[in-house]
Amino acid sequence: MNVAEAMTKDVVTVPIDMPVKEIAALLTEKGIGGAPVVFPDGRTIGVVSESDLIARPETHTLTAKNWWQSVFTSRQVEAKAFVKSHGQTAGDVMTGEIVAIAPGATLAGAAALMLKKNVHRLLVLEAGRPIGVLTRSDLLRVLAREPVPARVERADGAILDEVEALMRDASWAPGRMVTAVVDGGVVYFHGFIENSDQRNALHVLAKGVPGVKRVVDDLAPMNLAYAYGAI
Numbered sequence: 116m117n118v119a120e121a122m123t124k125d126v127v128t129v130p131i132d133m134p135v136k137e138i139a140a141l142l143t144e145k146g147i148g149g150a151p152v153v154f155p156d157g158r159t160i161g162v163v164s165e166s167d168l169i170a171r172p173e174t175h176t177l178t179a180k181n182w183w184q185s186v187f188t189s190r191q192v193e194a195k196a197f198v199k200s201h202g203q204t205a206g207d208v209m210t211g212e213i214v215a216i217a218p219g220a221t222l223a224g225a226a227a228l229m230l231k232k233n234v235h236r237l238l239v240l241e242a243g244r245p246i247g248v249l250t251r252s253d254l255l256r257v258l259a260r261e262p263v264p265a266r267v268e269r270a271d272g273a274i275l276d277e278v279e280a281l282m283r284d285a286s287w288a289p290g291r292m293v294t295a296v297v298d299g300g301v302v303y304f305h306g307f308i309e310n311s312d313q314r315n316a317l318h319v320l321a322k323g324v325p326g327v328k329r330v331v332d333d334l335a336p337m338n339l340a341y342a343y344g345a346i
Contacts, residue, residue, distance in 0.1 A: 117220060118249050119218035119219065122249040123247060124247045129150045130153065132204050132206065133205045135168065149163060158244055159213060159240060160206075161205075163210070170199075213240075214232045215238040215239065225237055229251065269326030271298060278295050282317075289306070289337070293307070300326055304331070309337050310336075317332070
């Protein structure tokens with residue numbers, strides 16, 4: 116599944132000259148946290164969100180700066196902040212950086228971009244025009260629709276091969292310090308780990324392998340100073 120298949124297609128847009136009061140009313144009416152700002156021809160220029168409208172003189176939500184903040188803030192930054200808090204149109208208050216993605220991108224790529232940019236939604240653009248919005252809720256809906264994997268029976272050798280392959284590919288795995296054994300679909304881990312997070316990760320890794328019924332371990336904490344010959 117790609118972004119186009121999971122996105123919300125009804126995009127609410129804001130004209131660049133829409134007054135701030137009308138933007139607030141629109142976001143409230145639609146129950147959304149933000150909307151793309153567009154030129155008359157539909158091309159996207161920015162995004163306006165609730166955070167762009169929170170500190171306003173009309174609502175008495177502006178806070179006075181301490182003297183030391185003024186000392187370390189340039190006039191350019193202060194001028195931009197003034198436009199943001201006192202501007203009257205979408206073009207004044209919007210955020211110019213657009214976090215966007217193509218409709219053909221993978222959901223894995225979309226999720227990674229959301230986490231990297233620390234945003235809750237991505238604008239889906241085609242030829243510079245918004246055709247949809249992908250939110251974290253959209254990704255959750257995809258997850259909720261996924262069927263529960265059916266229980267399967269597999270040979271212990273096949274299970275072990277997959278577990279060991281996954282361990283070799285895992286950057287967090289403790290390498291040769293841990294060995295796995297499979298008996299009757301039960302995975303047994305033996306050896307040493309650096310921390311409890313590695314133990315949890317090994318359990319999750321094994322439980323994700325088809326045919327695994329249970330995971331058991333007798334993993335012990337590893338003395339890193341002894342293991343690496345440190346004094």
